[in-house]
Amino acid sequence: MLPFPSYGSCFAFTPDLDRYILRQQLIEMMPMVREVNAIASRLQKHRTFEILLLPPLIQQALYGQGKTTRIMIRMKCDVTGHVWIWERGKFMNRRFLMQEMFQEFENEVPTSEKKEKRMSIMQEDDPFWEPLESLLVGFVPVFLQSLAYGLDFNDRLQISDLDGAAIGWLDVALQPCFRSGKLASSGDDFFVDDPKELIGKPYYFKIDLKDLGLSGLKTPLRPTLRYRVFKESRETIIQIAVADQDVISINHSRLVTFKRVEAEQLEYFQSGCITLLMFVEQSESPPASAVEVRLIKLKVEDVAQHSTVGAKEIVTQIFSCVYIFDLQKTTFK
Numbered sequence: 144m145l146p147f148p149s150y151g152s153c154f155a156f157t158p159d160l161d162r163y164i165l166r167q168q169l170i171e172m173m174p175m176v177r178e179v180n181a182i183a184s185r186l187q188k189h190r191t192f193e194i195l196l197l198p199p200l201i202q203q204a205l206y207g208q209g210k211t212t213r214i215m216i217r218m219k220c221d222v223t224g225h226v227w228i229w230e231r232g233k234f235m236n237r238r239f240l241m242q243e244m245f246q247e248f249e250n251e252v253p254t255s256e257k258k259e260k261r262m263s264i265m266q267e268d269d270p271f272w273e274p275l276e277s278l279l280v281g282f283v284p285v286f287l288q289s290l291a292y293g294l295d296f297n298d299r300l301q302i303s304d305l306d307g308a309a310i311g312w313l314d315v316a317l318q319p320c321f322r323s324g325k326l327a328s329s330g331d332d333f334f335v336d337d338p339k340e341l342i343g344k345p346y347y348f349k350i351d352l353k354d355l356g357l358s359g360l361k362t363p364l365r366p367t368l369r370y371r372v373f374k375e376s377r378e379t380i381i382q383i384a385v386a387d388q389d390v391i392s393i394n395h396s397r398l399v400t401f402k403r404v405e406a407e408q409l410e411y412f413q414s415g416c417i418t419l420l421m422f423v424e425q426s427e428s429p430p431a432s433a434v435e436v437r438l439i440k441l442k443v444e445d446v447a448q449h450s451t452v453g454a455k456e457i458v459t460q461i462f463s464c465v466y467i468f469d470l471q472k473t474t475f476k
Contacts, residue, residue: 161211168214168231169194176216179238182245188271189221195228195305200418201282205374206411218273225425227273240270277367280304280360281421285315290348291341291412293319293333302357302421310359313393313419316351324349324398338413341404350417352395355383364423372399373411 176192183190195215202213216234218227229237244264266272281302289296295318302311319333320326322345327333335341352368360366368381381395401408 165212165214172214172216172231175235175238179241182241183271186245186248186271190271191219191221192234193217193219200284200416201279201305201420203369203371203378203420205371205376206415207374207407218271225275226278227276228279237270244270275425275427277422278425279420280366280423281310283313283315283419283421284416285317285419286416287317287412288414290317290319290346291338291409293335293341295319304359308359311355311357313355314353315419316349316353318349318351320347320349320398322347322400338409341409341412342406344404346401346404346408348399350395350397350399352381352393352419355391355393356389357385357391358389360385360423364426366421366423368393368395368419368421370417370419372417373401373408 172194176194179192180190182188183192193216195217197213197215199210199212214231216229216231218229219225281304283300283302285296285300287296295316297316297318299312299314301309302313304310318326324347326349350372357366364385366383366385368383369378371378379397381393383391383393385391
């Protein structure tokens with residue numbers, strides 16, 4: 144039997160049926176990915192495919208949606224380092240086209256003409272070709288538990304890539320405030336002993352993103368941060384001007400308003416998070432690999448030494464929920 148991952152409390156638990164379906168899909172996908180890797184090698188396409196499990200935390204879904212882990216396929220160009228992430232359905236369609244291409248070369252074209260015909264295929268007709276797109280390279284979950292008690296949250300959080308390795312850090316602050324955006328003074332206190340005291344009342348808080356470090360990201364790439372709060376239909380997108388310096392100032396500040404806190408909003412504060420997703424615009428100029436081979440290492444106590452929600456436990460939960468399926472060893476790492 145294939146090992147199956149467990150889920151930390153920061154993620155929506157997958158029902159038994161969904162877990163079973165995911166397991167069966169993995170068993171189904173493994174030989175398909177091996178097959179397309181073999182075809183790519185035979186046709187000298189310089190592509191490598193691998194299975195990527197995308198947990199709910201980083202699916203860009205609205206709160207309450209995307210509660211199951213999704214199977215994605217990551218395609219990488221072995222020459223340039225460009226990376227694409229495909230939906231399972233898209234991969235299945237491309238696989239059929241790859242099979243047709245392979246059969247055509249094997250059955251209908253003499254060996255001496257294979258290379259010439261392979262080079263003559265238009266890009267648009269090549270199932271191994273894909274235009275460059277924005278690439279998800281990292282994420283930062285910002286947990287909201289402190290807001291449920293009317294407390295400030297101010298921490299340096301780790302930016303992790305999709306393999307769970309650290310590629311940088313981000314200074315984040317969440318602060319309850321007044322409707323105007325004014326923060327509490329010495330005589331004003333938003334603290335509540337019981338989060339249920341918030342029910343039926345308006346709630347305002349500020350999101351401040353301050354400084355950023357990207358030691359594990361290549362500087363020519365143009366990164367952006369994207370996030371949404373609760374059930375916002377549009378993401379907030381922050382353009383980051385990368386400079387040749389260790390610390391990058393973002394200085395993003397935003398006021399979030401809940402006109403009336405209901406049970407669902409309170410649950411969002413108590414067990415939810417705002418996930419900041421980092422994307423990069425891939426460059427045509429090789430090498431274009433988004434993440435350096437040399438990745439930085441951050442200690443838990445350095446990342447969130449002042450956290451009010453237990454930094455060590457949170458980091459453990461995050462990395463227990465992000466998996467890359469190893470097709471050779473058939474294990475999760």
